[in-house]
Structure formats: structure tokens, C-alpha cells
Amino acid sequence: MLSRKFKEQIIEILLMFASLITILTTFGILFSILFEAIEFFKMQSFFYFIFGVDWFPEADRFGALPLFAGTFYITTIAMFIAIPIGLLSAIYMSEYATKKVREVLKPMLEILAGIPTVVYGFFAAITIAPAIVEFFEIFGFHVSFQNALAPGIVMGIMIIPIISSLCDDVISSVPKHVRHGSLALGMTKSETIIHVVLPSALPGIISATLLGISRALGETMIVVMAAGLQANMTWNPLETMTTVTVRIVDAMTGDQEFSSPETLSAFALGLVLFVVTLSINIVSVYAIRKFHKKYKISNL
Template identity: 70%
Template structure:
């Protein structure tokens, strides 16, 4: 009997050890989030000790690495916004249209082929998109612009924006397709029975029902566009440029982060530390977008009592 008891004790101890090991592993993901937050925050605080916080968000001069350097990030934020807007102008209609076709019109078999095919676009490394934007799309835009007599930069916001939009299509289409397919069929049938056409059913019944999910997908797409690095590093410009002309070169937050950290400035110089201030802005904005996006999709799930999305 004694042996049985000691064995029992040993087994309990083992259970506890394994359990604590699992908890420890789970904690690492939390440590990572806080690691990112604090490593960026501390360096950003260092930066704001040296340079004005207010001017960073309102100034229009960005001149790192020179005597009496200025760090006004407004043109950088504007460029980021511009390229993101172009990307979403491409990705939203095409992504949503594809999702509607796949979930409402195509046969299940066709959908099983089309969906993974579209998702290839999300699996292509961004450095490859960057190369495509810089070598193929940008010269093409310049050529077209020259033939119609407008001047376009080889680092135009349009080129990187369009290619980024292509990259984001599957992020929008996949999630939208999931939520549109999850809208109960009774809604469609009810609408069709009342004499609405198929398009009216989709536009007035299905899409409004799936709206939280679609907004969630859109926010996720915006967050992807804001944080996208390689496409803009390779195809967009380095020059902070406050302009509405999408054929001009513009720069983004991520481009300036890469530029600041791959230069040979001392680590404690404001030029290098500015990368962390920009990183902090990016972190906060994308975090808010992600949290709102997750809340939206949760709302949708609760509404239709779904467990797997």
C-alpha cells in the first residue's frame, strides 16, 4: 500500500510541475507584448527628452542627422495615410467584391478552389511585392504618366499603394467571405420571397447583417497597410513630403524607422531614437485598430451564435 501512495504523491508532483511549465510558456506571449511596448516606450521617452513632443506631432520639418535637427513627423504621417488610403481604395472594392462572388454566386466547389488561390496573395513575401512594385509597377506608372503628359516620380505613392492593395485583398476577402457565408440563409430566402432581386438581397440584407465582420476585416486591412514595411522601403521614397499628389514620392513611418536604424548614427542620437518614437505611434494606432476589430467580430459572433470564426 505504501508504494501505491508514494507513487500517487509522485504523480501529483509531476502533474504540478507540468502545469507550472505550461503556465510559464503561456506567460511568454504576454512578456513579448510588454517587451515590445516597454522597449519601444523607454527609447521613445529618451527621444522626447531630447526633442519636443508637441513638435513631433505637429511639425512639418523632418531633418535628422544635421546640426539643430528637426523632428516634425506630420509629413511622414501624411505619407503613411496617403499610401494606406490608396491601398484600401484598391483592396476594399476588389476584396469585398471577390468575397461576395465567392459566397453568394459561385458553387461550393469553385469556392474551395478560388479561396486558397486568393490566399496565395497573402502568402507571397512582402519583399517580393516590393521588388514587383519598384521594378515593374513604378516604371509602368511613370511611362503612362509621361504619355499623358504628367510628371510622375519613380518612387510614387501610387505604385507602392496599389501593390500594397493587392497584398491586402486576401485579408479583406477571406474574412468577409467567412462572415457573409455565416449570415443565416433564412434572411436571404425571406428577402427573395418578398420579391427582391438577388443584388438587392445582397446589398440591403446580407451586407448590413455582415457589416460588423466586414468592418473588422477593413480595420485589419488598414492595420496591415500601416505596418507594412518592405513594399514601401523598396518602392516609396525617403523624402517626407506633405502633398496631395499621389504621383509624387512620399515616405512612411516604417520607411523612416528602417532608415533610422540601418544608418551609422550612434544609438543614442536623436536620429536613431526617432525610430522608436515613430514605432510607438505605429504600435498605438495598430493596437487600437486591432482591439476594435476583434470587438467587432465578437459582436458578430454573438449575434449569430457562432463559435468558429
């Protein structure tokens, strides 16, 4: 017979080990990527990887700058759509919508958030990209079917619900008495929202935006299905360009050996993605903590 206390301790240790799995996963991801990335950098120059402008794995050239540029460019297009629409939707939901309207619209945004990215990707490739091509050809532009605009727009739509639901939460949790302070001075509702509520919610809004950016940078299926494969440094959104995630997928689904530089390049790219998204997340958590501290909300 085990004593009750001993049994209790065993259970606690067991539970603790379960919670260690999450730490293990993070380190697992970091190290599995890091080790293979080191293998890659043993064969290829790190400097050229970061600053080189040619990505031709066939010719053993691994300059990832055009990939970073493409990722950044498509993310920028996405955020141009997602931030204004997401934020303004959140303002409407939290400030203007009646309870009934909220009850109808909120689930709709949740549906939008629940659509798998592969579905968005199909939509981008089959519906949006051809529409863009047709539209711009009216004006005589030459447009690639794998233009950056289509995945950018669709990714933006994908991120709208992420931003709107987070912003909705922070805007709603700005205390009533702060708004009333402004309204009691004879300010209109919109003046109050713009000059008082939004500045109060700013850290939360920044945090939501950062999370949106991080999601866009790591988004894979939309760009795999709708963006190009060709590394291309350009300012023209109607041209094809590729992203970090596209090249990761391409490298891993190719038929090269696992130890070939092309396959290993996926891990080098993955390392960059890991570091960037993790840093963004840390900043974002910091921002939301600041917001919660200010209004003494503690659910983080």
C-alpha cells in the same frame, strides 16, 4: 518519488509559464519601444514630433507630420483598391461561385496572401512604378519613380486576400434563413445581398477592413522598396512621399550611434505605430465579437 499530484501541478505551472511568454512579448515590445522613445523625447520636443512638418534628422528636426501624412495617404490608396475588390470578390465567392469554382479560386487567393511582402516590394519598384511613370508622361505629367501610387496600388493588391477571406467567412456565416426571408418576399438575389446579407455581415466587414488598414499602416517592405525617403507633404500621388516604417528602417540601418536622436527617432515612430495598430485591432475584435454574438457563432 514525486507524488502524482505534485508532478501534475508542476506540469500545469510549466504550461502556464509558456503561455505567459505571449504576454511577455507584448510588454517586451511596448517597453523596449517606450524606453527608447522616452530617451528620444528627452532630447526632442514631443509637440514638434507630432505636429512639426519638417523631418530632417541631419538638421536635428524631427517633425513627423509628413510621415504620418504619407503613411495615411498610401494606406488610403491601398484601401481604395483593397476594400471594393476584396469585398466584391468575397461576395462572388460566398454567394455565386459553384463549389468547383470555389475550389479553384480559393487557393489562388491563398497564394496571393502567401506572397512575401519583399516580393511585392520588388514588383512595385521594378514593374509598377516605371509603368506609372511611362503612363503619366504620355500626358505630360512629371512623375517621380518613387511616387506614392505604386506602393499604394501594390499594397492594395497585397491586402485584397486579407479582406476577401475574412469577408467571405462572415458573409458565409450569415444564416440561410435571413436570406430566405428576403427571397421569399420576391427580392432578387442581388437585392437580398445588398439590402439584407451585407447589413447583417457589416460588423464583420468593418472588422476585416480595420485589420486591412492596420496591416497597411505597418507594412514595411513595399514602401521601403517603392516609396521615397523624403518627407513630403503633398496631395499629388505622383510625387514622392515617405512613411513611418520607411523612416524606421532608414534610421536603424544608418551608421549613427544607437543613442543618437536619429536612431532613437525610430522608436518614437515605432511607439506611434504600436499605439495606432493596437487600438485599431481592439476596435476590430470588438466588431467581430458583436457579429459572432448576434449569430451565436463562437470561435473567438
